[in-house]
Amino acid sequence: MGNLGLASLLFFLGICLLPQLGSAQLRQNYYANVCPNVESIVRNVVKTKFDETFVTVPATIRLLFHDCFVQGCDASVLIASTANNRAEKDHPDNLSLAGDGFDTVVKAKAAIDAVPRCRNRVSCADILVMATRDVISMSGGPSYAVELGRLDGLSSTADSVEGRLPQPEFDLVQLNTLFAANGLTQTDMIALSAAHTVGFSHCNKFANRIYSFSAGNPVDPTLNTTYASQLRAICPQNVDPTVAINMDPVSPRIFDNQYFLNLLQGMGLFTSDQVLFTDSRSRSTVNSWAQSSFAFQQAFVAAIAKLGRVGVKTGSGGNIRQDCAAFN
Ligand code: HEM
Numbered sequence: 001m002g003n004l005g006l007a008s009l010l011f012f013l014g015i016c017l018l019p020q021l022g023s024a025q026l027r028q029n030y031y032a033n034v035c036p037n038v039e040s041i042v043r044n045v046v047k048t049k050f051d052e053t054f055v056t057v058p059a060t061i062r063l064l065f066h067d068c069f070v071q072g073c074d075a076s077v078l079i080a081s082t083a084n085n086r087a088e089k090d091h092p093d094n095l096s097l098a099g100d101g102f103d104t105v106v107k108a109k110a111a112i113d114a115v116p117r118c119r120n121r122v123s124c125a126d127i128l129v130m131a132t133r134d135v136i137s138m139s140g141g142p143s144y145a146v147e148l149g150r151l152d153g154l155s156s157t158a159d160s161v162e163g164r165l166p167q168p169e170f171d172l173v174q175l176n177t178l179f180a181a182n183g184l185t186q187t188d189m190i191a192l193s194a195a196h197t198v199g200f201s202h203c204n205k206f207a208n209r210i211y212s213f214s215a216g217n218p219v220d221p222t223l224n225t226t227y228a229s230q231l232r233a234i235c236p237q238n239v240d241p242t243v244a245i246n247m248d249p250v251s252p253r254i255f256d257n258q259y260f261l262n263l264l265q266g267m268g269l270f271t272s273d274q275v276l277f278t279d280s281r282s283r284s285t286v287n288s289w290a291q292s293s294f295a296f297q298q299a300f301v302a303a304i305a306k307l308g309r310v311g312v313k314t315g316s317g318g319n320i321r322q323d324c325a326a327f328n
């Protein structure tokens with residue numbers, strides 16, 4: 001190879017590596033030397049918890065999403081509030097952060113720390129990433145390798161949540177804007193939204209679509225009318241605020257591409273779900289993943305790897321917590 005060839009090769013590599021800079025320290029098998037069995041230790045704990053309750057699946061996945069979108073994937077969402085600090089998890093947007101997600105991480109951390117060489121060597125942020133990978137594959141979703149090497153963050157406040165999480169009333173532009181701020185494309189956003197193929201929602205998150213959509217049009221016209229009446233039956237006005245329903249009414253316990261098939265039928269639960277099909281700028285992606293589970297899985301694996309790189313802490317920006325719910 002001549003000098004010109006070498007120069008252009010280096011230039012090309014530079015272009016390829018540039019976008020990865022902030023997360024260049026993440027890699028697969030990061031703990032191979034310090035805690036070689038960490039992935040199987042986590043998987044065993046997650047399997048036990050999964051066998052106890054299916055809620056482990058959605059609870060863990062949503063916890064990772066909220067962690068990464070608020071101050072980066074740094075386990076800031078796991079910190080408990082104290083007398084002096086109202087932590088991230090106590091922001092009202094956390095309401096369906098079911099306790100089982102937190103419990104999964106705490107139990108996995110205890111199992112890791114029971115192995116002397118592993119004790120306090122694996123970050124809570126990485127445990128959450130591994131546990132999420134495991135619940136997804138256990139519920140029928142894709143299996144994938146995870147990048148590790150995140151540190152745990154040094155701050156967590158309820159105020160930091162403000163404006164960082166998407167709202168169920170969001171339209172396509174609002175969704176794209178927020179995801180882009182986290183380095184994610186529209187394609188990534190659509191793939192990650194399919195996490196709503198498992199889990200629950202409280203009635204108040206979509207009540208506007210079935211009771212008070214607009215003047216003269218109480219029901220959102222993009223909502224399937226049969227589905228709308230089912231939703232009104234389960235969620236009457238003034239319903240008990242703790243009532244929650246499956247977000248995927250067809251296969252609520254399988255991490256599959258049914259989410260997209262539902263959108264084709266007007267059965268997306270939130271405006272932010274249904275808009276992916278009603279807006280022509282995202283419809284073709286929804287159509288193709290409704291047709292191909294494989295194509296969806298490939299896109300999801302790529303997108304969740306990118307999600308895991310958001311705002312990763314390194315060096316003096318973080319540490320490895322001894323207790324995932326408290327700063328050292
Ligand atoms: C695209 C914008 C998104 C919006 C507007 C949104 C909004 C919501 C809302 C309102 C709920 C119900 C919360 C409740 O009733 O308390 C929910 C649940 C859930 N979300 Fe999202 N979400 C979005 C994206 C995501 C992403 C990217 C993921 C993960 C990759 C995710 C995973 C989940 C899961 C698993 C649940 C069920 C939680 C449970 O059952 O405990 N969501 N989401």
Ligand SMILES: *[C@@H]1O[C@H](CO)[C@@H](O)[C@H](O)[C@H]1NC(C)=O
Nearest residue numbers: 224225226227264265266267
């Ligand atoms: C509404 O949903 C039902 C299945 O629950 C389906 O048969 C019907 O085609 C859907 N309607 C529309 C307009 O998509």
Ligand SMILES: CC(=O)N[C@H]1CO[C@H](CO)[C@@H](O)[C@@H]1O
Nearest residue numbers: 089090091092094095097099
């Ligand atoms: C699981 C969890 O931490 N839930 C908290 C969410 O925030 C509300 C207050 O907004 C708390 O009461 C919950 O305990």
